[in-house]
Amino acid sequence: MKFTFRPNDGAFYELFTRAADNHVRGTELLQELALPGVDVQSVSERLTEVEHDSDQLTHELYQKINSTFVTPFDREDIYRLGSLLDDVMDHLEAVGSLLYLYGLTKLPALPREMHELVEVLDQQAKLTAEAMPRLKSMKDLEDYWIECNRLENEGDRAYRMLLVRLFSGEYDALTVLKMKEVADELEAACDSFEHVANTVQTIAVKES
Template identity: 45%
Template sequence: MRLRLKPRDTRFFDLFSVAGTNIASAVEVLREFVAAPTEARADLAKRMHDAEHAGDDATHDIIEQLDRSFITPFDREDIYRLAVRLDDVIDYMDAAVDLATLYDPEALPDGVGRQVELLEEMAKLTASAMPRLATLRHLTDYWVKINELENEADQVYRRLLTYLFSGELEPLTVMKLKEIIDQLESAADAFEHVADVVHSIAVKES
């Protein structure tokens, strides 16, 4: 009997790993986007939308699996919440790319590259933490580092605001760039919210 339950359990961890890997791919597109010349942006925005759709599919698959499962490795609402939080991360990255495509600024401030580097590190940590949900072990490092990276992202964000408000740029340019930078900051926050859900699951199940 116990053996027959195993496949169901594994399914969820596989699906969360897919969602994590998908986020890591989306950050790669984002990294290319912020370094790309303006004429290459439309293509990369299309690739980001594809990643966003893949994210939606991953979330959908997790919730469908939940509907089909009588027994779940941890509480049903926590599985749901983790799926939704993982989805949020890509939504913010996609919004940043979408806004940058709409406003089409000639150049993005240097700090944006640093924001994206931090998102990349957070994505790698998140993707590699997902398979460890199976045992809920060796995750402390994951949420501690995510918190450190999110603090660093806050600092980078504040320095970016200082640059935007320095008087070098036109008010409307400031507002446009701020929208893009805000979405990237929200993506960093969203990674922390994912880590919070994982931490709270670990705390609950331990």
């Protein structure tokens, strides 16, 4: 039988869960950008509000780590997981901000592959939000990181096809540069979700 002297402090798990819930809010807002007649400025501003809330959650997490003598699992892993969750939200917010600032939603239509990437991100966000509460028990997490990694591969394929389309001559050079920056942020968000999943796997292995 395995014994542990580590507390099962629910505050850490609550902060992780709230951060992951913000990812779902973020991807849902990105999906709004595909709706006809959407107020792009409003969506971008709401994304920024969610990102600020995530920053505050990360700050609270770091304060909690620094004020807790014994943590539920390794401090380094808590820092890393909190930082990676924050990175995801930073990339999601950047996508919304760039789409608005560059005026890309005024195009007749955004590339299909860009919408596919947002859909992948939405699936990753929901998976992550469902997984975070299970950190407390460290049970039923394997399917999460396997599926999240599969989705990241799907996102990579959509990203590569998006690049092919951007450089096909369909768009003018300036629009290509703008959309390439958005595409890079979308791909970085997919990668960040995978990094979160990999860190959860590392924590689960250590604690098993």
